[in-house]
Amino acid sequence: MDRNEIVQRREAFRSLARCYADCATRWLDDADERSAIYAALDLRFALEALAYDLASDYLEELGDPAALEWQAPKLIERLIGIDPYAGSTVYLSKVDPETGEKITVASDVRMDLKKLKIRYQKLNSALHAPTIAKVESGKPRSMDNLRHECRNILKIVEKVLGSQMMTGGVIHHQMFVMNCACGTVVKRRTDPLFFHRDDPSKGSAAITVRCWKCKNSVQISLSGDNYEVSPNVFGFDCPHEGCGKENSIWEKDLADGFEMDCAHCGSSILMSAALRPVVAEIR
Ligand SMILES: [Zn+2]
Ligand SMILES: [Zn+2]
Numbered sequence: 220m221d222r223n224e225i226v227q228r229r230e231a232f233r234s235l236a237r238c239y240a241d242c243a244t245r246w247l248d249d250a251d252e253r254s255a256i257y258a259a260l261d262l263r264f265a266l267e268a269l270a271y272d273l274a275s276d277y278l279e280e281l282g283d284p285a286a287l288e289w290q291a292p293k294l295i296e297r298l299i300g301i302d303p304y305a306g307s308t309v310y311l312s313k314v315d316p317e318t319g320e321k322i323t324v325a326s327d328v329r330m331d332l333k334k335l336k337i338r339y340q341k342l343n344s345a346l347h348a349p350t351i352a353k354v355e356s357g358k359p360r361s362m363d364n365l366r367h368e369c370r371n372i373l374k375i376v377e378k379v380l381g382s383q384m385m386t387g388g389v390i391h392h393q394m395f396v397m398n399c400a401c402g403t404v405v406k407r408r409t410d411p412l413f414f415h416r417d418d419p420s421k422g423s424a425a426i427t428v429r430c431w432k433c434k435n436s437v438q439i440s441l442s443g444d445n446y447e448v449s450p451n452v453f454g455f456d457c458p459h460e461g462c463g464k465e466n467s468i469w470e471k472d473l474a475d476g477f478e479m480d481c482a483h484c485g486s487s488i489l490m491s492a493a494l495r496p497v498v499a500e501i502r
Contacts, residue, residue, distance in 0.1 A: 232272035239265035306332035325383035
């Protein structure tokens, strides 16, 4: 996808977020107590539009758009999984030729994605009728609290929309492409590895690339200009008497209750996380 296409998509979502933020501002200026509910609804839309705005820069890595989780919190989880820095503000700096001082000239303000998820859920819970328990408690819902929360969220939305620049489709280091065994082509930008190679205090020495379809993952690191790839697979010995031979399991399957058969004796093995990461139980 070329830079123009990414920027156009981002601009479209930003315009939407702008409209929702303006509507929310009008609702919050309205004296009617119930207006806070409508402000919450518009702000929820604004947060969604900003999540999709950010996701537009990751469409190649997010996989098939038709299969995307278009619910904002789920999409945000995916974005954090792809790029832990996706929610970090991007600064454009220049160096003063006389003093050598680094000066920020513009920034692309991003929202902390983990907080975005919490805020989204808070707004969501305001958009329901009071529950039976709430009604029976005799305590009416506080519209003042909701209005206060809405004002806080609006401030953050305005800060993002006030960015002086918008990055998108910028030149990245090479893309890691993996043909997963499940048939999915998985793509991932690998900038943190190159940042780390040039300055070990930045980026990361290894990143996890997970297939968005089957959830299997590999760890990649750099060896010179080449990638070193190791599947996130662990070995363990079959617990059945008379076997004890080594089996392997994907990291994503190291979960309480996962069942598999020993590759050697065919006996059933049940994963349990109760005592230690992998305990096999004989049944
Ligand atoms: Zn896969
Ligand atoms: Zn066995």
